Amino acid sequence: MKKFFILPAVAISLLAISGCTNKSVVRYGDAAAVETTDINFGSTDLQKVAAEMTDSLLISPVVGTLTVNTRPVIFVESIKNKTSEHIDTESITDSISTKLLRSGKFRFVDMGRVASVREQLQYQQSGGMVDTSKAKQFGQQIGAQYMLYGNLASIVKSNQDQSDVYYKFTLRLMDLESGLVEWADETEIRKTKGKEYISW
Structure with a gap:
């Protein structure tokens, strides 16, 4: 009789264990939240670069004299990726172009099309x-009257305990007729990753 009671108990235990296995769960997150998954160029860096460059251009003297009726036409050249990472620089220029277009100060031609x-x-x-x-x-x-172009460069250093990456993003606005650079700015990002030693 004992054997008949043991088998159902084992089966119930197995079912309980299988019901407690880990499952992948997908959740929506805040797209503007700071990303700290690793030290590579990420969404927070892209948003920072696009916001700072757009704000800088919009308060520059070259834009201060513009009116809605004299919105210059710009084309955006691909950002040169001088880092060792595979970075989608088109996403950076897309964000900058979108913000500038929304400002009502510029119009764009899409040379990629x-x-x-x-x-x-x-x-x-x-x-x-x-x-x-x-x-x-x-x-x-x-x-187009102006060309917007730039570079993304990085310096990476690491040792046994720490990794450090420095990014520099430079953007320029050139008058195509005169060849003069009417505006330029750059922004920097530094990220570090190290071991934390916990004393007991």
Whole structure:
């Protein structure tokens, strides 16, 4: 009789143990919260760089003389990644462009979509497929007055106890006609990771 009582007890124990296993849980977090997962370039760094560069440009003398009716046209060149990390620098320029566009001070041309625009214009001008009175014409686009460009560089040092990374982000605004750099600024980030020794 004892054997019959032991088997159900074992089965119940196994079920209880399997019910206590760890499960992956996904939660929404605050996108603006400080990220400290590691010392690599992360979301907090991207937000800091975009906010500081945008604020600096918007209070610069070159922008102070602009009005809504004279919003200059800018194109953004890809940020050069001079770090040892794989960093999506397009996300940085996207954030900066979006903030500047929302300010109402600038307009942008998207040089990354030139090939797609050319293909669409050729399609509209090919004849037969699009009403010629509604087809968009070549030679009507507005050229950019300024180019926004920059670099992201880093210096990384480490030893047995500590790792240190220093980032420097530089951004410049060039007048395409004169070749003059009308505005430039940079922001710096330093992050460290070390061992904490706990005394007992």
